[in-house]
Amino acid sequence: MISESLRGRLLSQPELADVASSVAAHAHLWERLVRHEAERRVLKELLTDEHVAVWLICWMEGHDTGFHDHDGSAGSVSVVRGRLREERLRIGGTPPAVEIGPGDSFGFESTDIHRVIHPGGEPAISIHAYSPPLRSMGSYVVEPTGALRRHALRPHEELRPLAPAAA
Numbered sequence: 001m002i003s004e005s006l007r008g009r010l011l012s013q014p015e016l017a018d019v020a021s022s023v024a025a026h027a028h029l030w031e032r033l034v035r036h037e038a039e040r041r042v043l044k045e046l047l048t049d050e051h052v053a054v055w056l057i058c059w060m061e062g063h064d065t066g067f068h069d070h071d072g073s074a075g076s077v078s079v080v081r082g083r084l085r086e087e088r089l090r091i092g093g094t095p096p097a098v099e100i101g102p103g104d105s106f107g108f109e110s111t112d113i114h115r116v117i118h119p120g121g122e123p124a125i126s127i128h129a130y131s132p133p134l135r136s137m138g139s140y141v142v143e144p145t146g147a148l149r150r151h152a153l154r155p156h157e158e159l160r161p162l163a164p165a166a167a
Contacts, residue, residue, distance in 0.1 A: 010051050011131040013107045016076035020129040021105060023047075023054050024078040030056045036123045038062075040158050046127075053133035059084065059124040064117045066161030067140040068153075073130040076107040077116070082124025089113040089140065091148065113140055115161070141165075 011019065023029060023046065033044045033056055042058040059082065067089045077084070079100050086106050087095035099119060100106060108114055118124050138150045141162035151162055 007049075008051065011074075011129075013074045013076060013109060016052075016074060016129040016131055017078075017105055017107050019052065019054060020076040020078040020127045023129070024080050024127040027080075030127070034058055034125055036060050048133050050132070052129060052131045055128045055130075057126050057128060059118040059126065061118055061120045061123075064161055065115050065159035067113050067115045067142075068159050069113050069138045069140070069150075070108070070110060070130065070134060071136045071138060072110050073132055073134050074108065074110045075128060075130045076105055078105040078127045079103070080125040080127060082122045083119055084124055084126060085117045085119045087115050087117070089115075089142075091142065091146070 030044070030046055035042045036058050038060055041063050044056040045053065046056055047054040077086075079102055081102055083099055083101045085097055085099045087097045089095055095115075098106060136155070137153045137159070139153055139159060139162050140151075141149050141164055143149060143164050149162070149165070153159070
């Protein structure tokens with residue numbers, strides 16, 4: 001839930017963490033919307049205004065966003081059920097990864113490029129808070145040459161890992 005003190009302005013990443021964890025703790029706001037599909041993640045917008053958006057995302061084994069940005073939006077993710085793994089893009093090195101489970105969360109700034117993966121096991125449910133609300137996103141691939149390529153995503157286009165360009 002969003003307290004009155006957080007309304008009417010853009011939120012910082014720590015404030016977004018509070019919003020995501022608060023919404024996650026109030027299952028009556030989202031539980032009826034939970035649905036899992038093997039082919040793709042299920043996304044449901046729970047709240048949006050000009051400064052913040054909150055989403056429910058349902059995950060299953062094999063779901064992988066690929067590396068992406070949030071085009072100017074900071075965010076926070078709270079895991080309600082299951083497990084997720086977050087990796088941060090690093091050129092020339094192995095992406096640092098953290099696996100999180102129920103009650104855990106992670107945040108990102110508007111400039112971060114990351115990917116989120118369901119590592120297997122039971123289906124996962126997560127609550128995501130963004131400020132400002134997502135308007136667009138970009139998806140990334142590191143080519144074998146080391147070049148970084150960005151693909152602008154259309155609204156409602158599913159995040160998936162990009163394949164390197166054919167040689």
